Amino acid sequence: QKEVEQNSGPLSVPEGAIASLNCTYSDRGSQSFFWYRQYSGKSPELIMFIYSNGDKEDGRFTAQLNKASQYVSLLIRDSQPSDSATYLCAVKDAGGTSYGKLTFGQGTILTVHP
Amino acid sequence: SQTIHQWPATLVQPVGSPLSLECTVEGTSNPNLYWYRQAAGRGLQLLFYSVGIGQISSEVPQNLSASRPQDRQFILSSKKLLLSDSGFYLCACSRGNTDTQYFGPGTRLTVL
Numbered sequence: 001q002k003e004v005e006q007n008s009g010p011l012s013v014p015e016g017a018i019a020s021l022n023c024t025y026s027d028r029g030s031q032s033f034f035w036y037r038q039y040s041g042k043s044p045e046l047i048m049f050i051y052s053n054g055d056k057e058d059g060r061f062t063a064q065l066n067k068a069s070q071y072v073s074l075l076i077r078d079s080q081p082s083d084s085a086t087y088l089c090a091v092k093d094a095g096g097t098s099y100g101k102l103t104f105g106q107g108t109i110l111t112v113h114p
Numbered sequence: 115s116q117t118i119h120q121w122p123a124t125l126v127q128p129v130g131s132p133l134s135l136e137c138t139v140e141g142t143s144n145p146n147l148y149w150y151r152q153a154a155g156r157g158l159q160l161l162f163y164s165v166g167i168g169q170i171s172s173e174v175p176q177n178l179s180a181s182r183p184q185d186r187q188f189i190l191s192s193k194k195l196l197l198s199d200s201g202f203y204l205c206a207c208s209r210g211n212t213d214t215q216y217f218g219p220g221t222r223l224t225v226l
Contacts, residue, residue, distance in 0.1 A: 032213040034213075034214065034215075036217075042219075042220075043202075043204055043217040043218060043219050043220045044158070044204070044217050045217070046214060046215075046216060049213075049214055088157070088158070090215075092213045100146045100148075100163065100165075100208050100213060100215070101160060101163065101173075102160070102213070102215060103160075104157050104158040105157060106156065106157040107157060
């Protein structure tokens with residue numbers, strides 16, 4: 001069974017610090033990786049996706065992918081209290097019959113304190 | 115960009131009652147559509163996905179069913195709700211041959 005693992009947290013960081021969120025996955029053939037943010041009581045919203053090894057930056061967010069280690073991370077620079085949320089890692093299944101299917105991790109709760 | 119509508123936003127139903135949740139999408143044609151459930155304090159569980167009208171794939175055996183009567187309409191149903199059906203139901207869509215999924219606002223279902 002394909003698995004996506006995240007540390008449930010909570011991860012607590014001070015305002016202005018870098019928050020580092022980690023995710024490992026079991027399906028070695030996976031090619032697409034996504035980070036979503038979910039505020040309490042709300043639906044997930046896409047932060048960014050990454051397909052290639054290395055770093056991808058978008059504003060204060062950087063996604064890092066290492067396919068050899070089956071590891072994807074999300075860095076949030078200059079963390080703000082408004083970043084406090086649950087962060088979900090999602091991995092697209094590699095199988096041809098599971099087109100578009102994502103497997104989600106349990107999510108990491110991030111708290112940014114002033 | 116697409117917009118996903120879900121209704122109702124919240125629902126409280128007795129055990130054994132039927133269920134119908136609706137999802138509609140604007141701003142894109144022939145989307146791939148997905149139903150997820152998120153139980154309290156748990157991750158997202160994929161229930162159904164659809165790549166076209168009348169095409170439904172089920173991921174988890176249960177008392178729920180899904181239908182896609184129109185290109186941009188996806189319905190989740192049950193004939194008899196169980197207590198374990200309580201949760202946050204999310205509809206998502208992806209466009210064409212892209213993998214990125216976008217979520218609707220969700221329906222919070224409480225079965226009593």
